[in-house]
Amino acid sequence: MNQFSYVRPASLKAAIDAVAKDNTARFIAGGTNLLDLMKSGVVIPEKLVDINRLPLKDIQLNGNTLHIGALALNSELAAHELVTTHHPLLSQALLAGASQQLRNMATVGGNMMQRTRCTYFYDTTMPCNKRSPNSGCGAIGGINRMHAIFGASESCIAVHPSDMCVALAALDATVLVTGPKGNRRIPFTDFHRLPGNTPQLDNNLAKGELITAVEIPANAYTKNVYYLKVRDRASYAFALVSVAAALDISNNVIRSARLAMGGVAHKPWRLYDAEKALAGKAPTEENFRHAADIALQSAKAYTHNQFKTGLSVNSIQTALLKAASV
Amino acid sequence: MPQENDQQHYPHRKEKHEARRDFLKQSSAMMALALTPPLVIKAAQHDEAIAGIFEKMPVSMEINGKKIEVSVEPRVTLLDLLREQLNLTGTKKGCDHGQCGACTVHVNGHRINSCLTLAVMQEGKKITTIEGLANGEQLHPVQEAFIKHDGFQCGYCTPGQIMSAVACIREGHAGSPEEIREFMSGNICRCGAYDNIVHAITEVKQGGKTV
Numbered sequence: 339m340n341q342f343s344y345v346r347p348a349s350l351k352a353a354i355d356a357v358a359k360d361n362t363a364r365f366i367a368g369g370t371n372l373l374d375l376m377k378s379g380v381v382i383p384e385k386l387v388d389i390n391r392l393p394l395k396d397i398q399l400n401g402n403t404l405h406i407g408a409l410a411l412n413s414e415l416a417a418h419e420l421v422t423t424h425h426p427l428l429s430q431a432l433l434a435g436a437s438q439q440l441r442n443m444a445t446v447g448g449n450m451m452q453r454t455r456c457t458y459f460y461d462t463t464m465p466c467n468k469r470s471p472n473s474g475c476g477a478i479g480g481i482n483r484m485h486a487i488f489g490a491s492e493s494c495i496a497v498h499p500s501d502m503c504v505a506l507a508a509l510d511a512t513v514l515v516t517g518p519k520g521n522r523r524i525p526f527t528d529f530h531r532l533p534g535n536t537p538q539l540d541n542n543l544a545k546g547e548l549i550t551a552v553e554i555p556a557n558a559y560t561k562n563v564y565y566l567k568v569r570d571r572a573s574y575a576f577a578l579v580s581v582a583a584a585l586d587i588s589n590n591v592i593r594s595a596r597l598a599m600g601g602v603a604h605k606p607w608r609l610y611d612a613e614k615a616l617a618g619k620a621p622t623e624e625n626f627r628h629a630a631d632i633a634l635q636s637a638k639a640y641t642h643n644q645f646k647t648g649l650s651v652n653s654i655q656t657a658l659l660k661a662a663s664v
Numbered sequence: 665m666p667q668e669n670d671q672q673h674y675p676h677r678k679e680k681h682e683a684r685r686d687f688l689k690q691s692s693a694m695m696a697l698a699l700t701p702p703l704v705i706k707a708a709q710h711d712e713a714i715a716g717i718f719e720k721m722p723v724s725m726e727i728n729g730k731k732i733e734v735s736v737e738p739r740v741t742l743l744d745l746l747r748e749q750l751n752l753t754g755t756k757k758g759c760d761h762g763q764c765g766a767c768t769v770h771v772n773g774h775r776i777n778s779c780l781t782l783a784v785m786q787e788g789k790k791i792t793t794i795e796g797l798a799n800g801e802q803l804h805p806v807q808e809a810f811i812k813h814d815g816f817q818c819g820y821c822t823p824g825q826i827m828s829a830v831a832c833i834r835e836g837h838a839g840s841p842e843e844i845r846e847f848m849s850g851n852i853c854r855c856g857a858y859d860n861i862v863h864a865i866t867e868v869k870q871g872g873k874t875v
Contacts, residue, residue, distance in 0.1 A: 370777070
C-alpha cells in the first residue's frame, strides 16, 4: 500500500473540511472496500480521514420514518428489531451480502460508496474508463460474464455490487448528505448514476460531501417480501443477478409492488414497468411471469452475459412467488 | 521511535525457530533503508507533506488482555501489526483482501477481517487473537472440538476458522448445519474440511458450554 497520512477529526465539520480542502483526501469508515482498492493500486489517497468516531451510528424511528445513521454497521442493521419488523426486505438483503466478518466492519454509508468489482477496474494493467477516464473499456470486448444488461454505455458496462442498496432502492429510501454547502436530501434511486460518458462518477455526491444517514418511509411491505440472490456459490459471492421483491397483497389482489435488481446495472435497478403491471392483479405465477417479461424488454446483453436475461426473468418470477407465499 | 519489546509482552512467543524470522525481518528492514533513494530522504527532511507520510503514529490497544502501546505507519493493517511487530503469527495472512477469512480476529467481541482495517483505526479497542483463546494450557472448547473432529488438514485457515466459529456460536448463528455453513462462509478452507468444521461447531453448540 502506498503511504498516506491519517487524521481522525472530532467533529463532522472538521471531517468535511479535511476532505473538501484536499483533493487527495478520502473519508474512511469500515475500510473493507477502500483498503482493498488501495492495496490493488486502484485508489491512491494521500490522506485518510477516519470518520468512525463521529456520532452517526443511530438506528431509530422518527415518527414512522426509520432513520439509519451512516456509520451503522451492516451486521447491526440486519439484526436490528426495527429493521426486521418494519423493513424485513432490507434485513434479508444485508444478510445476503459479504460475510459476517465484513458485515461487522462495513457501514451503511460505505456500502453505498463501494466501487464496482469489475475485474478490468481492479486490474491496473488494463484499460478502464472508470478508473482512468478515456483509457477505454476492457470489459466490452473482453470477458463480460458478470456485467450489466441494463443502462450501460459505450464507456462502461460495470455493475454496482451492493445488495443492501437494491433493497433501499426498492423501499424508496432517502439519502441525507452534508457538505461544505450545507445539507441536502437525495432520493435513493437518484444517488447512484448510470455510466454515460462519465463512468468515473459512481454517484451524485459533490467533493467533500458526506452521507450522514439513510431514511426509509413507512410502507406496507412488512410481510410479503423476498430478496433472491443468485451467485456462483451458495454464499459469500457477488450477485450474478439479485431481485428485491415486495408486495402489498390484500384479498388476493396486489395493491402495489416494488421490484429492484442487483448485478445488472451501474446502479440498483428499479423495475417500474413491472411494478405497474402487477398493481391490481392477482399474485399468480402467470402474472409474475408477465411482469418479469416486461422488466427484461429493455435488456441488452454482451458476449458472455446473455444468460443473465433468462436468469433475470426466472429470478424475478421466483422472488415474487417466494414473496407472495411467505 | 521506541522499538516494541515483544519479549516483555509475549515471552512465550520467543522461541528458537523464530531466530530465522527475526533475521529476515532485520535484514529486510536494512535492505529497505539501503534502497531508499537519497533524494526521497532529502525531500523528507525539507518537505512537510512527505515527512508527514513517513511519520509513525502511537496506538494503544488491549491484545489478549494485555495493554500495548506501539508506533505504526498509518498504512499498517491490524493483521501486519499483529504478525510483524507483535510476533502474534497465529493470525494468518491468506489473500490479504478480505476474501478468505484466515486473518479473522475479534475486536471488542466482534469478528472482523484484520487485513482490511488499519491498526491506527483500532485505538483503544480490545483485540482477541487465536493466541488469546485458550485458558493457559487448557484449550478453548472450540479448539478441542476442531482437533476431535479433524476440522482441518493443512491448518492454515484454522486460526481464522476457530475465531470465526467462536463468534458464530456467541452470536447465536450456530442453530443448524445450514445456518453454520451460511455464517461461516467468510472462512475458506482449500483442503475442504467443511463437513468436519460444521461437526465441531455443532458439538460445541449442542454441548451448551459457555464459549
